Amino acid sequence: MVPVLELRGLSKRYPGHTAVDGISLSIPRGAFYSLLGPSGCGKTTTLRLIAGLEAPDSGEIYLNGESISHLRPYERNVNTVFQNYALFPHLTVEGNIGFGLRHKRSDDIGRRVRETLQLVQLEGKENRYPSELSGGERQRAALARSLVLEPAVLLLDEPLAALDQKLRKQMRAELKSLQRRVDITFLFVTHDQEEALSLSDCIAVMNQGRIEQIGAPQEVYLRPRTRFVAGFLGAVNWINGAGVRPETTHISRVIPEGDVRVCPATVESSVFLGNCFHVEARLATGIPVIAEVPRHDDTYESGESVHVWWRTSDELTFEHESE
C-alpha cells in the first residue's frame, strides 16, 4: 500500500546550521506517528516543511504518492495544530472552525462545523471567543479547526505542551481516542518521550536534524539503536559499556544466580516514590547506579553493602554506535 506521507532526503539549512539533514520516512495510512526529539532537533522544522510553511533546500515530500513539494500551504491537503494553537482572536469558535471550509468553498458548512464541535465536545461554546476559553477548550478548538477539513495527515506541533500537567494526561487519552474515531493519520511532534510512547503506533527519534531510529514504541524503548535513543527515551545506567534501565537493575543482599552480571556496591540513598523506591548506589568502581526497587521488596539503608545485578538479556546493545 502507498504510504499516506513520504519524505525522501528532506533537508533545510539556515545560515549557520542545518535544521533538517536529509531525512526520509514513510507514514502508513491511519497511523499515529510521532517525531520525538529534544528541542532544536529539527522536528518542528520538518513539520513546517510538510505544511509548506518553509521551503526545503533539497528532498521531496509525497502525499498519497504525489509530490507536494512545490505546492503552497493552502494547496496541500494537510493541516496543522500549532503549538500556541494560533486561534484567530477576532473570530468565535464557530468562526475559527468554519474558516477553512469557507476558504475551500465547501457546502454544508453549518452541519460540518456542528458535527466537529460535537466530536471535540465543544457544543455550547460555539459563540465564545478564544480569549473566553480554557486551555483545554482552546486546544480542542484548534484540533476541531483542522479536523473539520478532513486532511490526509494532521500535523500536531507539541499540542499538549501549553497545558498543565494534569490536563495534559487527560488530553493525551482524548487525543488517542479521537484519532481512532476520525481515522485520520496523525503526525505528532513532541519532546516528551512518555507522550510519544503512550500515544504512538510508530516513533521516529530525531537528533540534530537526523533520524536516529524509527520503530514501534516498545522497539525503540527496549532495543534502542544508539546511545542517544536509549538515553532520550528513559534513564539508563551506564556500567562498563553496557546500558541497563533502572527498572531492570536489581539490588539484593545475596548474590543472585543464573545468567546475570553482578557488581558489589554501596547504597547511597533510597527515595520512596509511591509505587516504588529509587535506590541510588555506587559501585565499587565508583560508578553511580539507580535501581527501581518494588515497594514490597526489602528496604535498604544508606551505607549498606549490597549487590547490584541485571540479566544479560536486559542489557541494551548498540549495533550502530553514534558516539
Add this chain to the structure above:
Amino acid sequence: MKRLLALYAVIAYAFLHLPLLILTVFSFNASRFTVWEGFSLDWYAAAVRDPQLVEAAFNSLVIAVVATVISTVIGTLCAYGLWKRGSRWFSGTLYLSLVTPEIVMGISLLAFYQWLFRFFGARLGMHTVIGAHVAFSIAFVVVVVIARLRTFDATLEEAAMDLGATEWQAFRSVTLPALAPAVGASALLAFTLSFDDYVITSLVAGVDSETLPMVIYAMARRGANPVVNAVSAFIVLGLTVLILAAEKLRET
C-alpha cells in the same frame, strides 16, 4: 526631590498648554483688543460668514480626506511588506522623508511639479497639494502600523494559509482585522498632518486651492485679528478630539 519634580511638571505643563488655552479663551472675548470685555461668539460668527475662510476650510477638508485615504492605504501595505522582510533602502527613504525639513520638501516638490508641467499642460492645484501631503504622510502611517505588526503573532497568518487561505486572503481575513485599530489611528494622524500643514502646502497650492492654514497665516501676518483666534481655537479643539481618538485606537 519628588515634590520639586511635581512642581516643575506643573510649570512645564503650563508652558505647553497655557498659550493655546489663553488663545481659546480670548476667542470668546467681546472686545477686538486683548482686554476681556465679556463673553461673545461674534468672532466665530464672523469666521463662518467669511467666504474666503469657508472655502479654505472646505478645500482643507477635501485635501485632507483624499490624502488620508491614499496615504493610509499605501502606508499600510508598505508596513506589511516591510514587516514580512525589511529593506534597508526602503526604511532609509522613509526615515529621510520623516526628517527632511518641510521647506526643503516644499521647494523640491514645487521644482518637480514645475518641471513636470513642461510636459503636461497642468497647473498647481488641489491635486498637487494632495500629492505633497501623501508624500509626507506615508512614513507616519508606516511607523504606526509597523509598530502594531511587531506585536502581531505571525503564526496566525500561517494558520490561515494552512487552513486554505491564500496569502492575500490570510492578510485580508486575519492580519487586517488585527491591524484595524492601528490603521485607524494612522489615518487620523495623517488627516491631522494634512489639515495642519502650511509650509509645504503654501508652496505647491494653486490660486484655487487655498487651504485654511494658508488663510490663517495671511491673517496672522496682517496683524491682530480676533477672527484668527476663533478659527485657531476651533482647529485646536477639533484636532485634539481626533488625536485623543487616535491614541485610544493605538492602545486597544
Add this chain to the structure above:
Amino acid sequence: MTRLRLYFLTPAALSLTLLFLAPLAIVLVYSLMNRGVWGGVELPYTVENYRRLLDPIYLGILLRSFLMAGAATLACLLLGFPLALFIARAGKRQSLYLHLVIVPFWTSFLVRTYAWMFLLRDTGLVNTALLALGFIREPLPLLYNSFAVLVGLVYGYLPFMVLPLYATLAKIDRSLLEAAADLGARPWQSLRRVIVPLAAPGIRAGAVLVFIPCLGAYLTPDLLGGSKTIMIGNVIQNQFTSSRDWPFGSAVSLAVMAVVMALLLGWLRREKERLL
C-alpha cells in the same frame, strides 16, 4: 510570500520615488545650473551656487541657524528631562501625563506659533497686562527677535525631546536606584551617575529629533523672528519665491539635507531599536 510583499511595496515605492526622491533629484540638478533670465534655470552646469554658500552673509545665517538649533536642543533637553522623569515616575498616571504632552504637539504647528504672536506682540496679552499693571509704560519688544524664535522652537519641539527621554527613563529598573541609594548615593548623585548614563540613548534620540527640524525651521523664524533673525529655511523659501534664484535655493537646500542626512545616519548607526 515574496510576490504579495512585492505588490504591497510597489505603491509606496512608486509614490516615494515620484513625490520624494525625484523632486530631491531635480533639486540636485538645479543646484548645479545657472539662474535663468525669467527666474527659471539655465545651462551650463556650474558649481557657483555652492561657492556662494561661503559668502559671509550666508555663512553667517548658516552659523546662526546652527546656534539657534543647538540652543533650542539644549533648552529642550534641560526643560524636557525633568518632565520626562516626572512622567516616568508617575505610576498609573503615566499615560495621562504622556497624553498631556502629545496632544498639544499634534495640534496645528501654525496655530501654536500664532499663539505666541498673540502673547508676545506689542498689543499682545503680556504687554497689555504689564501696561495695565503699570510695570511698563512702553510695550516691550518681545516679538520679532531671536528670543521669540527660540521660545517658538522650544515650544514646538519640546515633545520630540520628552517622548524618547520618557521611553528610556520608563525602562530604568527602580531597583537600580534603590541599589544606588543602598550604596550611599544621594539622589543628585544617583541622577548624575545612574539615571543620566542609562538615559543616554533617549537623550541622543531627542537631540537628533529636535535639532534636525530646528535647523530647517522656516515657519517659526518667519512669524516670530525679524529681519535680523532669519534662518537657513527662510533663505531657501526666499530664493524660490521673491528672489527667484532656484539654483542657489537648491544648493542651500542640499547643504541642509547633507547635514540632516549625516545626523540621521550617525544616529541610526548607533541605535539598535528601530521605528521602521
